[in-house]
Amino acid sequence: MDTSTLAQASDIDFSLIALFLRATLTVKLVMIMLIVASFWSWAIIIQKHLVFRRARDEAARFDAAFWSGEPLDELYARVGANPSSGPERIFAAGMAEWQRSHRQDGAMIPGAAQRIDRSMDVAINREVRELNGGLTFLATVGSASPFVGLFGTVWGIKYAFEEIALAQSTNLAVVAPGIAEALLATGLGLLAAIPATIFYNKLSDDSDTIASGYEQFADEFGTLLSRNLDG
Template sequence: MMQDVAVAASTSALSPIALFLQADIVVKSVMIGLLLASVWTWTIILSGSMALGRALKSSKGFEADFWKSEDIDKFYEGPGRQDIPAAKVFSAGVAEWRRSVRTGKPVDRDGTRMRLANAMGAAAGAEIDRLSDRLNILATVGSVAPFVGLFGTVWGIMRSFTDIAASQNTSLGVVAPGIAEALFATALGLFAAIPAVIAYNRLLHKISKIEGQLHRFGDAIHMTLSRELERA
């Protein structure tokens, strides 16, 4: 009976909450920082995934609507004003087209083509930069969190050795709590880092798909307007 009570007490002493409460201020600070980093990471993962999903879906829908339209100018004044990546690329191209062609002067075809490509490329790049704005946070957490957790582990083990030296007792009962709380810091570091690294790669893949789609759409618009130039 006494042995069962001792085992239960030992188990409760090694629970995550107990390990946190037993840790000193340095290890506690490390644990709190890693937990906050984990919450921040999951916030970025969820919001970023939804934003990229919406951007990809809306851009595909916009492109489909564009190819169904028969009047570029009318489409520009309507759906072309939407705040979505494909619409921004389209609007940049049409705006540059209007500035270059509707001047009352002879049209510089080669110069216009170059400006169209630059305008739409810049618009696509700006949209990709906006969509990938917080990916650097995931990369930072993924690379730094394990080392922060390792720092907490090293500090906790140093404290455990200090306690062993002070008590002159090397039994497992004396050593285990301190080492357990130290290793718990490493576990929290991995808990924050692993989702961040996986999400970073997945979101980067989605951004690459959107970037490719925008550039292909921009090239298609460029070809359409280039054909119009031949009639100008």
């Protein structure tokens, strides 16, 4: 390779900003989309981390209050009007149905246990939907971003070959910029996809753990009410 070609190549700016500015409009749109998806993914990751930590703390506090020996009617009177956490809303749903299942003469309407369980199941499903909100976007970014970046790379390489044909030269100064711009799209796709995939798996596992805790509490609470019904 002659020194003039090396000199021309060394004068080319290969910074990320320069590569972006030299890219075609299609590749620029691909890069912008991937950058936005990456920032949005990190916003969801941080937000979900805070939500799950708060949910675990709230579950621990309510569990301590529930098993503290305080009468359930008093606990419901304290939290039932304005439940502020998942366990409180599940508890309030069960207690509300428990109270509605009493006749005026004090007897229980038949099928109370099943209705209480269904009420708590509905509350659990609502909480799980809230916990899982945003995780679908992470899964989509994790699976689609590499292909979106690859599309940008293919388009950029196509344009680079067109530039080579127009210049009628294959020296490094002509080839390198176009190839570098094209590969930047793939790099951005991987940069968006890898964290999204890793944290989707972790956050999904955390969500399942919290949901299992809700279901365990509902089972224990339902068993406690069943004893009262049988008594």
